[in-house]
Amino acid sequence: MAAAKTLMPIVRCGLTLGTNIPDFYEIVTAPIMKILNQWFESEPLKATLATDAVIGAMTSPSNPGSGYVLLHHVMGEIEEEKGAWGYVEGGMGGLSQAVASSARSHGVDIFTEKDVGQVLVGSDGAAKGVVLKDGTEIHSKVVLSNATPYVTFKDLTPQTALSPEFIKAVDQIDYTSPVTKINVALDRLPNFLAAPTPDGKPGPHHQCSIHLNCDSVDALETAYKEAMNGRPSAKPMLEMTIPSVLDPTLAPPGGHVVSFFTQFTPYHIEGREWTDQDREAYADNVFDWVERYAPGFKQSVVGRDILAPPDLERIFGLTGGNIFHGSMSLDQLYLARPLTSVSNYRSPVKGLYLCGSGSHPGGGVMGAPGCNAALTVMADLKRQ
Template identity: 55%
Template sequence: MWRRTFTSATALKDKKWDALIIGGGHNGLTAAAYLARGGLSVAVTEELVPGFKFSRCSYLQSLLRPSVMNELELGSKHGLKLLRSNPLSFTPCLDGRYLLLGTDKHLNHSEISKFSQKDAEAYPRDFLDLLLSPVSKVLNNWFEADVLKATLASDAVIGSTASVHAPGSGYVLLHHVMGESDGDRGVWSFVEGGMGSISKAIGSAAAEAGAHVVTNAEVSQLLIENSSTVRGVILADGTEVHSSVVLSNATPYKTFMELVPSNVLPDDFVRAIKHSDYSSATTKINIAVDKLPQFQCCKLNHPHDGPQHVGSIRIGFESMEEIHSACQDAMNGVPSRRPFIEMTIPSVLDKTISPPGKHVINLFVQYTPYKPLDGDWQDHDYRESFAQKCFTLVDEYAPGFSSSILGFDMLTPPDLEREIGLTGGNIFHGAMGLDSLFLMRPVKGWSNYKTPLKGLYLCGSGAHPGGGVMGAPGRNAAHLVLQEVRKTT
């Protein structure tokens, strides 16, 4: 087994732990691995949330830091296998053309030249201009082909409620392209066995170092002494677990507004956390199909899987204005009439997740408001109608897609909040705008993983440097805790 578990969570109360970690996602387990390797006794509490294996939320890997991969020996020792996707993206067009982009400079030049020779020459350039500007402003200055600008701009609004015209949207694009896979910058990869294999490998490294991972052990409240110091946690079954160090991989809102007792934190800190932006417009649809989608714009002589199936497939938008229009629908309180869809087909590269000849397809869909004005996500018919709208849109580019569907699972923003613990359904544990990055994450004055409560630390995506499957917040928080512990011993 990759993890060491107790038969009962009550076994946790038999000792005082050096550190407790709330939430066993990739950042929580990363923190556990580093703390255990540093000699601390560590416990991680985790609430667990035929034929096909789905990555229910995250779906591609690029941001996992090389330091975490190497230091925890995730690939060499703990079975993590990355399956690189190249080409990286495929954007079909209704006029019969398409755009493939990848790591090959010659391929990129040839593909972009189909739309603009000028853009093909300008494509390899410095991305620092993106840091502060709306992505639309930068891309309009750089390029002229709508489909190229739309393909690049889509990465600037993934997981957000923002338009391509929003100030700072360029940073989110930078955040996505700064990743790497096996040393190559900007390369995304699938993970063999699904994205859960990342947590499995990190959990294996943590268990090997001596960390204890306890499932079905939901934390209901933090134990606080003298309104200022953490002394452990109370589980949902009433069990008290004691430690002078607690790291939370929950969202900042859940940590401070739900787990910390009231009237303990400073009023200005509570206001800042309470009014942070946790809005989301993301819906994830996981689909089992009996055949690959065949895009009518492709005449690539690949009757089965081809380069168009390997990377991220951008569907339903061929200009930045179409992305903006989809966003405006959500700003007006209704799901996008023409949703912006990113499709991935991990089973093309990973044969372990679906039966032979069948496939797993992920649709990352925007924009879907948390509380739509024209219906309710709890209404089965309303949910079904939106899912069918997405499938019909894919049919425009890949006729017959809808008829290939064997079954699907849909997670709207309220589902992501309820089932995964993501406040507002926000996949980054909070918006990644310029007012909530760097020294402002999660709030001004508390960007160094510490909190107003002595012994309580944030180690999740709500801390610097933010969201994505990177492990950096967990690693950084663990190193800080080890420094603090060594000061007192």
């Protein structure tokens, strides 16, 4: 019965797609280049669209499954605008504060800077709450974890509560990440050669996602292969946004903040750990490329923060540095996310649930995994 309920959303989706099922199957399984070549002729346009098929993923536009990554990035909407993205006023922390404020209004207690040491599991094998690293115990009927599946089951759950087979499966989840994030503070707005704004006033292009070094698909393929060989890409793929153009609360008058999503970079550089020198050299190379598109960019930089894959893992708990809490590959989607045995948000430990991006439908700031997990918890509590 539970399996039938799990399959119902897929059945309803199939009925909705109808005769479009073959097209849907192709886009979720094919290399994105197969799809783009059917629709477009311009090489720069195809390469630019292909960047969203590999963003956050250690894959290339010619690899099967890259079509789904693009679909995942354009399936959402903002204010009924399909495929649109938006900025949160005050930065992404503003979203967390809004959710927290709503929760508190319903009587929820929120504790921050209180690291969880372990999930408490009773003698009956069910979750009983958590114990903080300072020794404080918090008891509850259920525990929901939005940490990665690896952190949840390898670091926080007593290993005696899990079978060796399950632990082995968790070890095999792919968390490979190609992303190095660079946050930059500028004393003036970048002035691009392609659309000059010498007066310093923002143009429409400053409000968008700006894709650089994507003039050809071959360039993306080369960048991917370099990272697979253990080296940061010499000509990295760059996705650049300037949120302060739309949200002046993020920077002082005249100043701006820039966010770079850069690829491809390996977790280890030719088998060794990243050094501060590696980080600075990579960022220097990124800025050299940006300078070619926007002369004067390097001179306008007043500060920068460089986060390689190991930094994203250490600071934010993103296993492998993967922004999606696990690769969005065909073997880790839908009924197999993160594993076939825990694709319904429930874990082998009764009362312990996954509610983060490592569960279906995956990464992205949309709240769907948490919403689905909450509905699952409420249904289970009603049956108790």
